[in-house]
Amino acid sequence: MQTEFSNEQQLLRDVVARALRDKSPPAAVREWMATDRGYDAAVWRELGGDAGLAGIHVPEACGGAGGGPVELGIVAEEMGRTLFCGPFFASAVMAGNALIEAAEESARAELLPGVASGSVTGTLVLDDLDSPSGVGGSVRATDRGRLSGTAAMVVDAHVADLFVVVARASAGLGLYAVESGAEGLEIEPRQVVDLTRKLSRVTFADVAGRAIGEVDGETLDRLWDLMSSALAHEMIGCARRLFETTVNYTKERFQFGRPIGSFQALKHRCADLLLEIEIARALTHHSARCLAAGEGEPYAASMAKAAAADACMSAARAGIQLRGGIGFTWENDTHLWFKRAKGSEVLLGTPAIHRERMMTMLEGAA
Amino acid sequence: MTPDRIRREVSAWLEANWRVDRPLIEWREILLEGGWAAPHWPEEWYGRGFTLDQTMVVAEVFREKDVVPAAQVGPRGLASETILACGSDDQKRRFLRPILTGEHTWCQLFSEPGSGSDLAGLSTRAELEDGKWIINGQKVWNTSAHHADFGLLVARTDRDVPKHQGISYFLLDMRQPGVEARPLRQMNGHQSFNEVFMTNAVVLPEDLIGGEGNGWHVAKTTLSFERRGFSRRVRGSSLDGPKQGPIYAEYEEELRIATEPYTWYPQREGRVDLVLPRARETGAINDPATRQEIAKLICLHTGARLASDSAEARRKAGATEIIPAGSIGKLAASVIARQASHVHTMISGADAMLSGPDSAADGIVAEVLVSVPAISIAGGTDEIQRNIISERVLGMPKGYRADQGPFRDIKRNA
Numbered sequence: 001m002q003t004e005f006s007n008e009q010q011l012l013r014d015v016v017a018r019a020l021r022d023k024s025p026p027a028a029v030r031e032w033m034a035t036d037r038g039y040d041a042a043v044w045r046e047l048g049g050d051a052g053l054a055g056i057h058v059p060e061a062c063g064g065a066g067g068g069p070v071e072l073g074i075v076a077e078e079m080g081r082t083l084f085c086g087p088f089f090a091s092a093v094m095a096g097n098a099l100i101e102a103a104e105e106s107a108r109a110e111l112l113p114g115v116a117s118g119s120v121t122g123t124l125v126l127d128d129l130d131s132p133s134g135v136g137g138s139v140r141a142t143d144r145g146r147l148s149g150t151a152a153m154v155v156d157a158h159v160a161d162l163f164v165v166v167a168r169a170s171a172g173l174g175l176y177a178v179e180s181g182a183e184g185l186e187i188e189p190r191q192v193v194d195l196t197r198k199l200s201r202v203t204f205a206d207v208a209g210r211a212i213g214e215v216d217g218e219t220l221d222r223l224w225d226l227m228s229s230a231l232a233h234e235m236i237g238c239a240r241r242l243f244e245t246t247v248n249y250t251k252e253r254f255q256f257g258r259p260i261g262s263f264q265a266l267k268h269r270c271a272d273l274l275l276e277i278e279i280a281r282a283l284t285h286h287s288a289r290c291l292a293a294g295e296g297e298p299y300a301a302s303m304a305k306a307a308a309a310d311a312c313m314s315a316a317r318a319g320i321q322l323r324g325g326i327g328f329t330w331e332n333d334t335h336l337w338f339k340r341a342k343g344s345e346v347l348l349g350t351p352a353i354h355r356e357r358m359m360t361m362l363e364g365a366a
Numbered sequence: 367m368t369p370d371r372i373r374r375e376v377s378a379w380l381e382a383n384w385r386v387d388r389p390l391i392e393w394r395e396i397l398l399e400g401g402w403a404a405p406h407w408p409e410e411w412y413g414r415g416f417t418l419d420q421t422m423v424v425a426e427v428f429r430e431k432d433v434v435p436a437a438q439v440g441p442r443g444l445a446s447e448t449i450l451a452c453g454s455d456d457q458k459r460r461f462l463r464p465i466l467t468g469e470h471t472w473c474q475l476f477s478e479p480g481s482g483s484d485l486a487g488l489s490t491r492a493e494l495e496d497g498k499w500i501i502n503g504q505k506v507w508n509t510s511a512h513h514a515d516f517g518l519l520v521a522r523t524d525r526d527v528p529k530h531q532g533i534s535y536f537l538l539d540m541r542q543p544g545v546e547a548r549p550l551r552q553m554n555g556h557q558s559f560n561e562v563f564m565t566n567a568v569v570l571p572e573d574l575i576g577g578e579g580n581g582w583h584v585a586k587t588t589l590s591f592e593r594r595g596f597s598r599r600v601r602g603s604s605l606d607g608p609k610q611g612p613i614y615a616e617y618e619e620e621l622r623i624a625t626e627p628y629t630w631y632p633q634r635e636g637r638v639d640l641v642l643p644r645a646r647e648t649g650a651i652n653d654p655a656t657r658q659e660i661a662k663l664i665c666l667h668t669g670a671r672l673a674s675d676s677a678e679a680r681r682k683a684g685a686t687e688i689i690p691a692g693s694i695g696k697l698a699a700s701v702i703a704r705q706a707s708h709v710h711t712m713i714s715g716a717d718a719m720l721s722g723p724d725s726a727a728d729g730i731v732a733e734v735l736v737s738v739p740a741i742s743i744a745g746g747t748d749e750i751q752r753n754i755i756s757e758r759v760l761g762m763p764k765g766y767r768a769d770q771g772p773f774r775d776i777k778r779n780a
Binding site: 003004247250251258259261262263264266267268270271272274275278279280281282283285286297303306307352355356358359362363366 | 642645646651652653654657658660661662664665666668669670672673675676679680683694697698701749751752753755756757759760761762763764765766
């Protein structure tokens with residue numbers, strides 16, 4: 001199993017970081033988040049499509065770059081750092097991984113190339129975003145693939161061309177494909193805390209779905225792990241950006257005739273924060289390597305998700321607190337990262353849920 | 367030299383010289399003459415100028431063949447490395463050999479009751495009278511001082527210059543009337559350290575090391591050896607299992623004395639290894655609140671290990687970035703130990719009031735609970751580590767200082 005990034009992976013990070021710094025500055029993020037769509041289609045086409053980021057983890061045979069969880073994590077981390085707005089998480093991380101892990105061969109061959117090239121925007125419909133054990137509680141499928149039920153929050157559903165749906169049929173959980181505009185499919189954008197990640201309620205009223213695979217417990221767990229690991233990477237990028245800008249601020253802000261960063265109360269908080277982020281970062285990179293190799297702790301992704309979420313929220317809280325009043329204003333950028341941190345903390349399971357999940361894997365249910 | 371060649375050479379030499387029926391010191395004299403006592407030392411001082419990796423190969427062969435090595439454990443390693451780095455040829459000639467043979471044991475005389483974190487604020491005096499240095503003052507936290515032959519002593523030789531400039535470093539003969547070591551009992555009941563009182567103790571001029579007023583520089587050399595994993599080596603490693611032959615008895619006794627102060631060290635790290643067995647045994651593994659805390663502990667423990675492995679790998683690959691591994695690792699160890707102590711308390715419940723052989727894990731848990739407070743103090747408090755991290759790694763500005771100017775004008779403890 002890998003323990004360090006390869007030169008190619010390091011290069012990928014550098015290239016992606018440079019492109020995002022260029023294309024996704026905070027001013028652009030503010031502009032995009034205020035729109036209904038939430039992002040700039042041309043920029044997404046360029047990065048997701050032309051640069052190949054939407055298919056970074058998709059096998060070459062299905063039109064992707066042939067990377068895996070590690071490469072996906074690198075891209076997610078850099079996107080979290082710049083708070084990139086675009087359907088990367090919904091389409092590549094959620095729908096892409098669902099197709100890779102659970103779709104039958106023919107469906108993969110047919111659907112993945114569009115997602116990988118960015119020409120098709122996918123999303124994954126899960127009727128529970130807290131825990132894999134709750135999935136399938138609301139959205140049902142008949143034996144002929146007719147879908148009914150509601151998913152309360154679906155990431156980027158308002159722009160999706162392809163809905164990959166996990167629904168409960170009589171035989172168990174199955175994977176279904178639905179195209180946008182299908183009869184009986186209703187999408188209602190919801191008011192969200194984090195304006196850089198749009199959510200919609202998706203209702204199926206006897207919608208014709210295409211059965212494309214079965215989702216057994218093991219598959220759903222692996223899918224959940226892949227998504228959680230990618231989200232952990234996003235949070236690490238987010239946390240490091242928050243941390244770096246906050247430390248810089250304490251060096252520039254003067255009170256009582258000294259930079260506030262010279263006060264131990266702030267220095268010690270920053271040192272503790274660095275430790276928390278470094279530990280979470282190590283766990284996060286480790287989780288992707290475990291998933292790529294199929295080795296290591298079976299609960300590696302849950303460790304990463306729990307630790308990254310806590311570290312990211314610590315960085316977000318410190319980011320506001322150490323800036324004082326200015327940090328609480330809309331004009332200051334810190335709240336954008338704070339809100340992403342809060343949203344990511346609870347998407348796909350709170351830290352407490354992931355900690356219980358890891359204990360169950362380690363020691364069995366309580 | 368390649369590892370294979372080293373292996374062959376040291377094996378052939380051991381074949382010809384190693385015998386279990388020699389007295390310990392006599393064997394080490396032979397080892398020293400053969401040049402295998404300290405291969406990483408320079409050739410003119412008993413060594414071969416080996417790299418650390420090459421030295422590890424030699425150590426490995428010694429272990430495989432159950433060969434007794436040169437004396438290594440205890441603070442003597444700090445003494446030899448400091449003397450090698452900063453000592454005169456005369457000092458190297460007098461002190462290095464008996465350190466390697468084990469004839470001399472050493473202790474470190476740095477901290478004082480009035481200067482802990484602020485080591486450079488020390489006030490033990492060394493004054494030149496009739497060509498000799500006369501020492502007066504008190505030291506504390508001196509491991510092995512009660513049986514040491516020599517001490518690494520920092521003392522103030524000039525009070526009229528800024529505090530770092532007025533310090534000198536001495537090699538103190540502990541076997542003299544003016545030196546008294548008293549064992550210091552810790553809150554966990556162990557006696558791992560001493561207080562050392564010096565009343566008109568004498569140091570000859572040839573035992574000043576690194577020059578007058580240059581003691582802070584020499585002290586930093588000692589401390590850097592201490593930080594570079596020395597503390598791990600200091601605890602030494604026993605040869606596996608009981609070995610037959612008189613030399614082993616002598617060696618085991620040396621190890622026992624040298625490592626005695628460290629027997630409780632695993633407890634101050636929190637004994638993470640005992641958490642799951644204890645949780646299963648008591649049924650606490652089924653308590654949702656305890657499960658959360660155990661999971662947090664596992665995340666911290668695993669993540670800190672991964673982060674330190676990765677820093678180590680980058681350093682080996684020659685990374686030039688500032689790697690905060692040392693201070694971060696130390697801070698991580700404190701956080702882990704505290705969380706482990708917290709979890710052990712949750713698991714034990716009211717039983718955590720008990721200690722001794724019929725308490726949890728044969729008394730180990732009780733010892734954990736009263737030993738963990740040491741880890742965030744020893745070797746530099748957490749607060750000092752946070753200063754180091756924030757200033758040297760994060761580049762945050764230094765705070766206001768009230769200890770500039772001549773030492774005699776600085777406010778100190780009474």
